Amino acid sequence: MIYFIIVFLEWFTTLSVEILAIRRCVSVIGSNSITTSIILWVILVALSYWYYMWWKLASKSSKEKIIKRLFLNIFLASIIYTVFSFPFENAVLTSLLNTGIWYAVSILISMLILFFLPVFLASQTIPLLNELIESDKKSELVWKLLFYSTIGSFIWSITTSLVFFPYLWVTKTIILNWIILSLLSLIIVIKNKKYFKEYILIINIILLVIFCKLIISDIFDKNAVYAFDSSHNDIEIVDYDINKRIMLLNWAYSSGIYTDTKESYFTYIIETQKIIEDLKPKNILVVWWAGFSLPYYVSKFDFVENIDVSDIDENLYNISQKYFLEEKLNNKVQFYWIPAEYLVNQKIKEWKKYDFIFIDAYTWKSVPSQLLTKEFYDWLNKISSWKIVFNYIFDQHKNSNYYKKTLNTLNKSLWNVYIKSVSDFVWQYWNYLVINNEYKWFKKVDIFKELWIYTDDKWTQEIDKYMLFKDNY
Numbered sequence: 247m248i249y250f251i252i253v254f255l256e257w258f259t260t261l262s263v264e265i266l267a268i269r270r271c272v273s274v275i276g277s278n279s280i281t282t283s284i285i286l287w288v289i290l291v292a293l294s295y296w297y298y299m300w301w302k303l304a305s306k307s308s309k310e311k312i313i314k315r316l317f318l319n320i321f322l323a324s325i326i327y328t329v330f331s332f333p334f335e336n337a338v339l340t341s342l343l344n345t346g347i348w349y350a351v352s353i354l355i356s357m358l359i360l361f362f363l364p365v366f367l368a369s370q371t372i373p374l375l376n377e378l379i380e381s382d383k384k385s386e387l388v389w390k391l392l393f394y395s396t397i398g399s400f401i402w403s404i405t406t407s408l409v410f411f412p413y414l415w416v417t418k419t420i421i422l423n424w425i426i427l428s429l430l431s432l433i434i435v436i437k438n439k440k441y442f443k444e445y446i447l448i449i450n451i452i453l454l455v456i457f458c459k460l461i462i463s464d465i466f467d468k469n470a471v472y473a474f475d476s477s478h479n480d481i482e483i484v485d486y487d488i489n490k491r492i493m494l495l496n497w498a499y500s501s502g503i504y505t506d507t508k509e510s511y512f513t514y515i516i517e518t519q520k521i522i523e524d525l526k527p528k529n530i531l532v533v534w535w536a537g538f539s540l541p542y543y544v545s546k547f548d549f550v551e552n553i554d555v556s557d558i559d560e561n562l563y564n565i566s567q568k569y570f571l572e573e574k575l576n577n578k579v580q581f582y583w584i585p586a587e588y589l590v591n592q593k594i595k596e597w598k599k600y601d602f603i604f605i606d607a608y609t610w611k612s613v614p615s616q617l618l619t620k621e622f623y624d625w626l627n628k629i630s631s632w633k634i635v636f637n638y639i640f641d642q643h644k645n646s647n648y649y650k651k652t653l654n655t656l657n658k659s660l661w662n663v664y665i666k667s668v669s670d671f672v673w674q675y676w677n678y679l680v681i682n683n684e685y686k687w688f689k690k691v692d693i694f695k696e697l698w699i700y701t702d703d704k705w706t707q708e709i710d711k712y713m714l715f716k717d718n719y
Contacts, residue, residue: 248437249375249387252430253395256320256371258402259423263327264289265406266423267361269416270335271353273480273496275343276609278708280350288357292365297373309378316374317434319367324427326364332420335360349712368427411477412560472569478559478609483569493537493570500608501537501570508571510539514637514668514677518604519543521685525633527601528552531593533586533617534607538566538575545576554600556582556589586617590625599631606637612715613638615707618652618700623659634660634682639675641714648710653691655699656680664688675715 264285271281338360342352372395376388410419471483471491479495486492490511493501502512510516518540522530526549532541534557541553553576557563560583567574575581582589586607593600603626607617616622626634636656640649656663660682666689669676681688700707 248433249379249391250394252433253372253375253391254398255426255430256368256395256398258398258405259323259327259427260289260293260365260368261399261403262406262410262419262423263331263361263365265403266332266416266420267335267357269411269477270332271339272478272609274336274339275349275353276496276612276711278615279705280708281353284350284353285357285361288354288361289365292362293369296366296369312374312377313434316371316378317431319370319374320427320434321431323364323368324424324431326367327427328420328424331360331364343716346716349716407477416475416477416480472565474561474565476559476561479562481561481565483565491570493566495536496609498608501535501539503537503539503571508539508573509543510537512539514679515540517666517668517679518635518637521633521635521681522550522602523547525602527632529598529600529602530554531556531600531603531629533589533603533605534558535604536562536566536608537570538563538579539571540604540606541579542571542573542575545578550578553579554582554589555579556584556586558583558585587622587625590622590629593629594625598629600629601632603630603634604637605634612648612711615700615705615711616702618655618707620655620659620699620701623656627659630682633685636680638678638680640678642676646710646714647697648707648714650694650697651700651706651710653680654694654697655701656682657691657693658699663691665691 267285267289268277268282271277271285275281335356339352339356342356343349345352347355372391375391376384379387381387406419410422414422471485472481473483474481480497482494484492484494485505489504489506491503491505492499501510501515503510510519522544526547528549528551530541530544530550530553532553532555535541535555536557538555541555544550545553563581563583584592586605605613605617605626607613638652640646640652644650653663653665662683663680664684665678665680666687667676668679679688680691684690698704
């Protein structure tokens with residue numbers, strides 16, 4: 247029975263580590279399929295390499311050596327995860343990206359450095375336990391161990407995303423992994439009545455490191471109004487200057503307001519507010535809005551009857567009201583904690599139309615890849631009765647493939663689109679508002695015939711975004 251518990255919980259940590267590694271990368275390089283596929287590969291290679299190695303070593307290992315290896319492997323994995331892999335993940339990845347290495351290679355190298363060894367150590371659990379089983383029904387028990395490990399991986403991977411991230415937060419989930427692995431090693435110590443002194447010594451060292459880390463975090467976070475690592479974002483709200491507050495998502499500026507009036511000082515939001523005030527739409531959809539500053543402002547207009555807001559991060563609604571705006575949102579604002587694509591499709595089924603749609607979806611520095619496709623824009627067309635406005639960050643000179651393909655895709659879906667720069671500072675990248683048909687002070691966008699468009703099939707968005715932002719990772 248103890249062996250089943252060990253396998254069940256060890257596979258929780260392995261899958262949880264995989265999800266944590268992917269989630270932690272979001273704050274550095276955003277969320278994309280390339281990052282996910284590379285991390286999955288590193289985890290699987292680390293897992294399978296031990297399966298390959300063990301059959302060569304099994305015949306040379308006594309039961310005593312196997313027990314010792316099992317104890318040390320699990321406990322060393324817990325140490326490496328807690329004091330090295332996760333604390334240094336962002337720093338190592340950022341440093342590699344800053345060298346100019348292609349970001350796929352940077353991810354690969356950083357994941358190999360940080361996670362190959364601890365996953366390799368932890369993955370030895372099932373083969374080692376297999377050697378400790380002494381029973382006439384050994385084959386049956388081994389297959390049951392594999393079954394329990396698979397069930398554990400499924401249950402705990404879901405639990406990590408749906409329970410631990412939202413309610414424990416990401417950092418505490420890392421600590422939880424350490425606790426579980428430490429308990430597993432303690433179970434081995436108690437069962438075999440060995441290595442107890444070594445166990446206590448290492449436990450004390452780890453507790454000291456964690457304590458110091460918590461103290462240092464408190465020292466450096468005093469200027470933050472609020473800080474939180476949710477399932478989707480590293481969120482920080484900071485007051486600076488005399489009268490300004492800013493919300494950062496994954497280190498990127500997401501929303502900024504004056505603390506006395508709660509009005510946004512971001513130029514593209516001010517411009518969007520002016521368009522709404524001019525057009526006077528009744529029903530508005532805002533896709534992925536972090537600080538809710540636009541819904542907060544335009545909900546005060548008498549002509550506005552309803553504002554639907556979609557964001558995948560459920561925490562942003564309450565955090566924005568309590569710590570950012572410090573006010574309750576108007577009852578006109580309805581929040582949907584679902585992905586934009588799902589919400590749009592639901593509204594298509596309901597035959598609902600919006601007079602004004604504002605797409606301000608950002609993960610890290612760029613629009614999520616799935617919201618750049620012709621298919622998504624076609625869906626928007628079906629629920630739009632009037633104006634659709636998009637916020638994008640493009641290169642200042644508008645000569646990147648990312649800019650050209652995005653505008654080509656919009657033109658293909660919406661027929662004619664118009665663009666306006668809304669940056670009030672000189673920088674390599676500018677904010678642009680794009681609107682689905684002619685509007686004052688917006689310029690018509692030409693079609694770039696030499697390039698194709700973004701679709702759910704032609705998936706080049708991630709490479710194009712990297713080429714645009716590679717100097718600023």
